[in-house]
Amino acid sequence: MDFKDTPEEAAFRAEARAWIAANRPTDWKGRLGRYDEGIAVSKEWQKKKYDAGWACIHWPKEYGGRGATPIERVVWSQEEGELGQLAGVFIIGQGMCAPTIMAHGTEAAKQRHVPKIASGEEIWCQLFSEPGSGSDLAGLRTRAEKDGDEWVINGQKIWTSGAHYSDYGIVITRTDPSLPKHKGLTMFFLDMRSPGVEIKPIKQVSGQSHFNEVYFTDVRIPDSQRLGAVNDGWRVSLTTLMNERLAVGGGFPTNFDEMFDMAKVVEGADGPAIEDSAVREKLADWYIRSAGLRNTQYRMISALSRGQAPGPEASISKLVLGANRQAMASTMLDIQDCYGVISQRDLAVNGGQFHEIFFRAVAHRIEGGTDEILRNIIAERVLGLPGDIRVDKDVPFKDVPSGSA
């Protein structure tokens, strides 16, 4: 056991570090916080990386990457460090849409779009969830009907991150309701500015709007923008979903250090809060989980470094982070006693950081696979337990009870 790079990794790290040092943007943090400027500064950094061969480095060269190994990708992200925050608007396009296009798109679609996703010139979103189908994604009802060389789309999507600033999106639709629910689906991609696309932001409990409702009214998509075969959309969507949990899971910090520091300065009944045994116990509980995730990641990186696929331990990150960030944010408000109600930034402790987490974490436990779905995945894929008995499995979709009829 050691934490040293192999000679190859060390050489790659030195090259990455030198390039970043020579090219890193200045004043990006201030700009990232402002809405339009945030996208502009993200695009500038992405394009600069792309032109020098440092964007989406694990992709093949022909699509804008450099064919980097998984461990080189880890080294790059370690070196990019907090600049990685500038990738936020590209996560869905690069993390989910592009892999789906590379696996299932036509050669023309790959050539036309994947390099532009890498360079940040195109921002993409994914249109999967619907008001009546969340965890049960295959229960979706947005219809696509063939009309000559085009498909006509009608229906509604929801929880679409970044739809309001996206150029394109991938959308999964129902093309044959007479087939069982997983079998009548087809995937497409479309221009988000197509006539008939209407985007409405959703205001979350946090007061922010990361997500949207997207309505389709007679939206026309050329058949050339189909991803995979007609009625094979479920299989195509699995490519996207397998990438989703990787993209969502690692995206949140544990914030342990800020919590620890705050418990040292906020006064408890008898000295700083950290001297209170109940607070110490909660901090200890969170520390072992935070450290456990970090150390689990070391194990994954080691597997990658040896050229192995990461083990099932990758699946636990989001499950542990979501629920515990929520619990700890609540504890951080508790230790302020009555004052904890104040979220106003200029008055709130730590500028309201823990109030934000208190509200943000509720979505974290749901988006990209709820806690309950993640437990099912661990139980079935890691521990090999049987899948649920499905009452809708072999029934034509149009005959499946929906509760809304």
Next chain:
Amino acid sequence: MNFEFSDDQKLLKEQARGYLQSKCTSKDVRRILDGKEPYHPELWKGVAEMGWLGASIPEEYGGLGLGYLELCVIAEELGRAVAPIPFSSTVYLFAEALLIAGSEAQKQKYLPQVAAGEIIGTLALSEGPGAVTPKSIETGASGGKITGTKLPVTDGDVADVAVVAARTGSGSDEGSISLFIVDMKAAGVTAEAVETVDPTRSHARVTFDDAAAEPLGATGQGWAILDKVFDRAAVLYAFEQVGGSQAALEMARDYAMGRYAFGRPIASFQAIKHKLADMYVVTELARSNSYYGAWALSTDAPDLPVAAATARVSATEAYHECSKENIQVHGGMGFTWEFDCHLHYRRSKVLSLVLGSLPRWKDRLITRLEERNAA
């Protein structure tokens, strides 16, 4: 980065598992649980012959000198098998105390005997209910003699030699405590076994009445030495706990797959699936934290105090969770003497207490973090 055991270490682990699967079956554990023997003598002898007792003892003291990583993989397998032998007290506590604080002569005298399986060693610290602190130590030592009662002492009824914490000063501070090596078979030492939550691991009341005691380390340094022993032992115990967690998880999984109710395997119910998923998560976190502890132990890293407490708390919670929920998955059969579930439930509690309780280790973890941040 290489945060994984080497191929040789994995091979050692496989060998250990294979050996214990044949020599430490449930029947072997139950022989100690149900019978009068304090530990499993054939298994103890076999483990000595395999060289495990001296895995991390340097060759100059008769060990194999392999290192702590090798000892960690052995510990995991011993935990998995719920091995009924005085391994942890002899190796993690007694031998480590000698390695940390022993004089050259003391090491030459005792460590080769440990490595060869010729002596059983232990650590005698606790004296009664409540937190074990310098203040709680009333056993006194002066003029090469020791007097007082220790309760409980792990393997105190079978140990040949013990490291004993005793008062050499009058205050309640750490400097008032010193360590001594005591020959448990000498005059003035009596030991009687006591009943505990886990009869597969022996515990005793040990009374010293003017027994001969040889200083281990400098006077007044006892508590500081114990801190170091506990950091190391915490990592090694954590591996036993991770092995036990994994075994309990697998036992629950296998039972849930084979047990049918309402016309289907109970493993197909989400209430059971989610329980097993949570057992998996807590075990993986404990495993990862124990690996980091192993790295810190094997490299004597400055982060060892934090890493050890992290591994200890994490692994204690994991084994508790897995051993109790394993019983829950088994339903009524889970609380019968006949099923093996209670072997883990018992061992889990003993391992969580012998090195200091969970709340005390959580407190220690935060203290270590405060010290690290201040440094």
